[in-house]
Amino acid sequence: MSLSGSGRDRLIETSDEYRRLDEEHHQYEARLNNLTSKVVLSDDEQVEEVTLKKKKLQVKDRMEAIARETRAAPSP
Numbered sequence: 001m002s003l004s005g006s007g008r009d010r011l012i013e014t015s016d017e018y019r020r021l022d023e024e025h026h027q028y029e030a031r032l033n034n035l036t037s038k039v040v041l042s043d044d045e046q047v048e049e050v051t052l053k054k055k056k057l058q059v060k061d062r063m064e065a066i067a068r069e070t071r072a073a074p075s076p
Contacts, residue, residue: 011070021063028056 011018035041035049 007067011067015066015070018063018066021059021066025056025059025063028052028059032056
């Protein structure tokens with residue numbers, strides 16, 4: 001389940017961890033876009049691509065966990 005824009009924005013404003021993870025996710029995405037724009041990848045680039053995809057997924061999973069925890073927390 002993904003967050004709505006306002007829920008994501010609220011987490012970025014209130015959670016240092018979520019904000020850091022969001023930035024990491026964008027960095028991984030940018031590098032992956034750079035790699036996938038190439039016609040041929042070197043062996044090292046292929047390994048980097050797989051590693052980045054795994055890291056990006058781990059970051060996304062943690063962001064979703066934070067969002068779930070936030071939704072489950074009682075409102076003040």
